[in-house]
Amino acid sequence: xxxxxxxxxxxxxxxxxxxxxxxxxxxxxxxxxxxxxxxxxxxxxxxxxxxxxxxxxxxxxxxxxxxxxxxxxxxxxxxxxxxxxxxxxxxxxxxxxxxxxxxxxxxxxxxxxxxxxxxxxxxxxxxxxxxxxxxxxxxxxxxxxxxxxxxxxxxxxxxxxxxxxxxxxxxxxxxxxxxxxxxxxxxxxxxxxxxxxxxxxxxxxxxxxxxxxxxxxxxxxxxxxxxxxxxxxxxxxxxxxxxxxxxxxxxxxxxxxxxxxxxxxxxxxxxxxxxxxxxxxxxxxxxxxxxxxxxxxxxxxxxxxxxxxxxxxxxxxxxxxxxxxxxxxxxxxxxxxxxxxxxxxxxxxxxxxxxxxxxxxxxxxxxxxxxxxxxxxxxxxxxxxxxxxxxxxxxxxxxxxxxxxxxxxxxxxxxxxxxxxxxxxxxxxxxxxxxxxxxxxxxxxxxxxxxxxxxxxxxxxxxxxxxxxxxxxxxxxxxxxxxxxxxxxxxxxxxxxxxxxxxxxxxxxxxxxxxxxxxxxxxxxxxxxxxxxxxxxxxxxxxx
Ligand SMILES: O=P(O)(O)OC[C@H]1O[C@H](O)[C@H](O)[C@@H](O)[C@@H]1O
Numbered sequence: 001x002x003x004x005x006x007x008x009x010x011x012x013x014x015x016x017x018x019x020x021x022x023x024x025x026x027x028x029x030x031x032x033x034x035x036x037x038x039x040x041x042x043x044x045x046x047x048x049x050x051x052x053x054x055x056x057x058x059x060x061x062x063x064x065x066x067x068x069x070x071x072x073x074x075x076x077x078x079x080x081x082x083x084x085x086x087x088x089x090x091x092x093x094x095x096x097x098x099x100x101x102x103x104x105x106x107x108x109x110x111x112x113x114x115x116x117x118x119x120x121x122x123x124x125x126x127x128x129x130x131x132x133x134x135x136x137x138x139x140x141x142x143x144x145x146x147x148x149x150x151x152x153x154x155x156x157x158x159x160x161x162x163x164x165x166x167x168x169x170x171x172x173x174x175x176x177x178x179x180x181x182x183x184x185x186x187x188x189x190x191x192x193x194x195x196x197x198x199x200x201x202x203x204x205x206x207x208x209x210x211x212x213x214x215x216x217x218x219x220x221x222x223x224x225x226x227x228x229x230x231x232x233x234x235x236x237x238x239x240x241x242x243x244x245x246x247x248x249x250x251x252x253x254x255x256x257x258x259x260x261x262x263x264x265x266x267x268x269x270x271x272x273x274x275x276x277x278x279x280x281x282x283x284x285x286x287x288x289x290x291x292x293x294x295x296x297x298x299x300x301x302x303x304x305x306x307x308x309x310x311x312x313x314x315x316x317x318x319x320x321x322x323x324x325x326x327x328x329x330x331x332x333x334x335x336x337x338x339x340x341x342x343x344x345x346x347x348x349x350x351x352x353x354x355x356x357x358x359x360x361x362x363x364x365x366x367x368x369x370x371x372x373x374x375x376x377x378x379x380x381x382x383x384x385x386x387x388x389x390x391x392x393x394x395x396x397x398x399x400x401x402x403x404x405x406x407x408x409x410x411x412x413x414x415x416x417x418x419x420x421x422x423x424x425x426x427x428x429x430x431x432x433x434x435x436x437x438x439x440x441x442x443x444x445x446x447x448x449x450x451x452x453x454x455x456x457x458x459x460x461x462x463x464x465x466x467x468x469x470x471x472x473x474x475x476x477x478x479x480x481x482x483x484x485x486x487x488x489x490x491x492x493x494x495x496x497x498x499x500x501x502x503x504x505x506x507x508x509x510x511x512x513x514x515x516x517x518x519x520x521x522x523x524x525x526x527x528x529x530x531x532x533x534x535x536x537x538x539x540x541x542x543x544x
């Protein structure tokens with residue numbers, strides 16, 4: 001960690017010690033607090049007035065971003081420098097959502113022509129499927145599309161398809177990711193091979209889960225429709241075009257992308273093909289435009305007015321200065337139910353590391369645990385811990401001012417009221433005196449009120465942010481995802497780590513490969529550790 005970052009963190013810690021902010025008290029004494037602690041991009045607003053900070057905190061956080069050279073590093077990313085040093089690659093997912101005439105270069109070559117060539121061919125293909133012009137082997141239009149992929153080749157498109165359901169006017173979409181045979185079995189049992197198209201989505205085209213599911217899907221099609229049906233019923237998305245053709249997929253049905261697109265940043269690329277098939281090319285373009293609008297803002301807005309930068313700095317405040325080990329993402333939007341899972345990969349696979357860019361141990365903690373569920377469901381499950389548990393977990397509430405069901409306004413009003421009530425409750429809490437007074441007002445006897453009151457105390461002063469926008473349309477989803485992507489980037493600069501590799505997923509993969517022959521019974525596994533050996537034996541016994 002550089003000396004300026006260390007000094008900045010020290011100043012922030014000192015400020016926290018010397019000027020602790022009581023959120024509850026500030027919310028009642030500072031009537032202009034909301035105006036002072038929010039940031040906007042168009043209709044999208046980040047309210048952080050319910051965090052325990054003051055103007056000095058914000059100023060010190062901005063100094064921290066400067067100390068970490070965030071602006072310089074951001075420009076290095078946009079300039080196509082090889083900032084993913086451990087894989088020796090540029091990081092240019094921002095080019096995927098830029099207009100045709102933009103200028104993004106990787107290895108001194110403008111990539112925009114390639115980006116738009118693939119987008120154009122995706123458009124033609126997606127339209128062909130949507131309009132029923134591209135048909136299955138027996139001449140029937142496709143009614144169902146199954147995307148087979150995992151991690152970045154699944155989570156983004158699956159999350160976005162659900163999020164944009166009101167715009168979904170193409171064939172039905174299904175996502176198969178897990179190597180557990182139950183996933184593909186349950187998916188295809190309701191489908192007709194004649195009207196089903198498979199998209200095999202894998203950046204590397206080597207991922208064992210995806211390849212296993214792809215072969216099962218291939219067998220299903222071949223058994224029902226014959227070997228020559230593979231050509232009509234499969235297409236692929238990958239950077240490894242040679243491996244795709246070895247699988248037998250028609251080269252005209254392969255949509256490429258590039259090694260400068262990280263898997264968890266790839267839903268803007270051809271990996272977004274299922275989204276485009278679902279919502280149509282125009283809506284997909286609006287999604288890209290939303291991402292691009294956030295990129296422009298991230299590049300141009302001064303640090304203190306910069307939404308992704310401030311969002312990141314607030315994350316750093318909670319993680320590095322206040323010491324909170326988790327963050328909860330609670331979308332008050334059922335259609336964002338897969339957003340927490342998507343963000344888990346984006347954030348935790350990017351920033352869950354213990355080694356800095358130069359190979360040294362990180363000087364402090366790095367990325368937090370990210371988790372969540374949609375509200376209001378979460379309220380009836382784990383919110384108990386958020387309000388009264390011994391850990392403080394900052395919450396990120398996500399809310400649209402407007403739903404897509406005007407006839408169900410009553411539902412939306414309840415959703416909004418609940419979302420606001422939760423952040424209020426976290427901040428405000430309830431004192432023992434208040435709890436006691438409430439019980440007495442309800443006619444509970446004095447002794448009993450005294451005994452019950454401690455159980456009804458909410459400490460309060462628990463931080464939350466609210467991300468609010470007009471409506472969850474494709475453009476807004478684009479802005480939302482790009483906002484989180486850039487936040488992860490900015491946080492990584494402060495941690496001093498590479499946000500774009502994922503070596504931590506390798507060891508388990510290697511060991512699974514070694515274990516397979518033992519599980520299959522082809523190898524005794526005599527060299528196994530005692531625990532794993534015992535489990536293998538027990539599995540064999542139980543499976544008899
Ligand atoms: O798209 P693929 O090459 O099949 O990779 C799918 C996923 O698998 C890997 O294990 C990585 O951890 C992910 O970052 C990646 O998104």
